[in-house]
Amino acid sequence: MVEIHAMKIPREIHEEQLDGLISFLTTEKQVKLTKLIHKKDLYRSLLGEIIIRFIIMKRYNMRNDNIKFIYNHFGKPDLYNHPDFSFNISHSGSWVICAINHQEIGIDIEEIKPLPYLSIASSCFAKEELEDIRMRNKEDQLRYFFDLWTLKESFIKFYGKGLAIPLKSFVIRKLSERKIEVYEKNKKLPLAFKQYYIDEHHKLSVCIKEGDFPRQICFWDCNRLYDEMQFE
Numbered sequence: 001m002v003e004i005h006a007m008k009i010p011r012e013i014h015e016e017q018l019d020g021l022i023s024f025l026t027t028e029k030q031v032k033l034t035k036l037i038h039k040k041d042l043y044r045s046l047l048g049e050i051i052i053r054f055i056i057m058k059r060y061n062m063r064n065d066n067i068k069f070i071y072n073h074f075g076k077p078d079l080y081n082h083p084d085f086s087f088n089i090s091h092s093g094s095w096v097i098c099a100i101n102h103q104e105i106g107i108d109i110e111e112i113k114p115l116p117y118l119s120i121a122s123s124c125f126a127k128e129e130l131e132d133i134r135m136r137n138k139e140d141q142l143r144y145f146f147d148l149w150t151l152k153e154s155f156i157k158f159y160g161k162g163l164a165i166p167l168k169s170f171v172i173r174k175l176s177e178r179k180i181e182v183y184e185k186n187k188k189l190p191l192a193f194k195q196y197y198i199d200e201h202h203k204l205s206v207c208i209k210e211g212d213f214p215r216q217i218c219f220w221d222c223n224r225l226y227d228e229m230q231f232e
Contacts, residue, residue: 099206147205
């Protein structure tokens with residue numbers, strides 16, 4: 001069963017709580033966090049891993065220090081020795097999100113902000129997608145650009161190969177809110193997509209091969225997560 005978990009990034013995490021959360025990570029990951037210049041980037045990376053660690057601890061009755069991740073050639077992490085557990089993390093703007101499933105899953109969130117979307121789409125998207133953007137009313141084009149962007153990112157993250165899959169090599173068609181399709185060399189692929197409303201400033205998309213999407217997102221609070229981790 002697919003699960004979607006989300007946490008709004010707090011403006012400030014108390015120093016004692018921050019140190020406690022960081023202590024749950026491996027030494028290697030702690031070192032990487034210390035290299036992040038901006039506080040919000042640190043919070044995003046930290047909370048994404050804390051959420052997935054807590055989910056794993058609960059699901060498998062596993063101690064945090066027994067959790068081991070392995071990585072493919074493109075850097076996509078998997079839980080060691082649990083092939084029936086797949087997860088994907090994304091963060092942008094005010095949110096960090098995590099999706100889990102019994103098989104591969106991809107998720108992406110993006111903050112909606114002004115940018116030269118037609119120029120980006122012309123360079124990165126398939127021509128059919130660029131035309132779909134241009135066909136919309138001017139006031140709707142930016143939001144639809146982020147619809148396509150998150151859908152395409154969720155597709156790439158589903159396969160776990162990053163930009164080794166060129167964004168122009170496949171076409172996303174959003175025919176309606178419930179009907180989203182993907183084509184590769186004019187062949188429709190057997191994948192399912194769903195978009196969730198998280199707030200008016202972000203777009204969120206999920207990609208799976210089969211299964212049921214949850215109706216709702218599970219929302220987390222930083223204080224609650226910290227307290228839960230302390231007693232595990």
